[in-house]
Amino acid sequence: MRPAEQSPRPGYTTEFAEEYDRWFGKPRTTGATVTALAALAGDGPVLELGIGTGRIALPLRERGLPVYGVDSSAKMVRQLRAKPLGSEIPVTEGDFADVxxxxxxxxxxxxxxxxxxxRDQESQSRCFVRAAGHLETGGVFVLDGHVPEALAAATGPDIVSEGDGxxxxxxxxxxxxxxxxxxxxxxxxxxxxxHLRVDFRYxxxxxxxxxxxxxGLRLKERWGDWSGAPFTRDSASHxxxxERP
Structure with missing residues (x-):
């Protein structure tokens, strides 16, 4: 068993579960993400690792794709289940590094x-290996992240969400x-x-x-964001x- 301090998705799975969509579910970013993933999925089926509240999975399901999920947080999954179509998505509770x-x-x-x-190289590498083993030939494994150099150069806080109150x-x-x-x-x-702290490994x-x-995978494409913008020297994310050959 992984030590408790190494479990994925710490802290905010309980602190943020009820507010996650309101604070982090930016419609433009969500829409671009769903459109890009739908274009890559073909007829499916599709698996989201860290499905959470279903912010991405549910719009994919609404497009007719068979969607499955993995998440370690029962509280986040309860938010998914409370939404229309949420009960139609099979979710396995567990460490998504193990797929x-x-x-x-x-x-x-x-x-x-x-x-x-x-939060360590071993679990990230294991996630790649396990995901590759569950891909159809020609299937794709897709992830996003910060460019480390851009993270290091960033100064000051970012506004995640703001509104009345x-x-x-x-x-x-x-x-x-x-x-x-x-x-x-x-x-x-x-x-x-x-004040909440969440740790990540870049x-x-x-x-x-x-x-x-x-x-056993190979890079098929790399974009600067989910809209498909080119990945360049100035990109802050990727x-x-x-692809599985």
Missing amino acids: PVTGRFTLIYLAGGTFGEL HLVLCYRRLDPAVQHYRSHYVIHEDGRTR AGCGELDLMAQRA VSVY
Whole structure:
């Protein structure tokens, strides 16, 4: 069993579950993500690792794709189940690094930086290997993430969400010695302020490509974001699409 401090998706799965969609479900980003994934999926079936509240999975299901999920948080999955069509998506509770499902898929994906929640190289590499084993020939494994150099250059907090009566700020602090960064979320709502810390492991594109190669996958495409913008020297994030030959 993995030590408790290494379990994926710490803290915010309980703190954020009821507010996750309101704070993080930006319609433009969600729409672009769903459109890109639907184009890659063919007729499916599709598997989301870290399915959470179903922000991405449910719109894919609405497009007629058979969607499955894995998540370690029962509270996040309860939010999924409470939504229309949420009960129609089979979800396996467990560590998504292990991809604890049966069957093969045309598309396996992680979105919203979820891959970084696997906080050591071994678990990230294992996720690649296990995902590759569940892909159809020609199927794709897709993930997004920050470009480490852009993370290191960023200054000041980002506004995650704001509205009448609430403000959510995020500040990231890097530890290059262990390729970790900690996201500090400051949440002010209803006159109350909370501070939540969430840890991630970042990996550069070269390291990800090597993990993919060792898992028997090859890089098919890399974009600067989910809209399909080119990946360039100025890109702050990436979407990497790996194919099983």
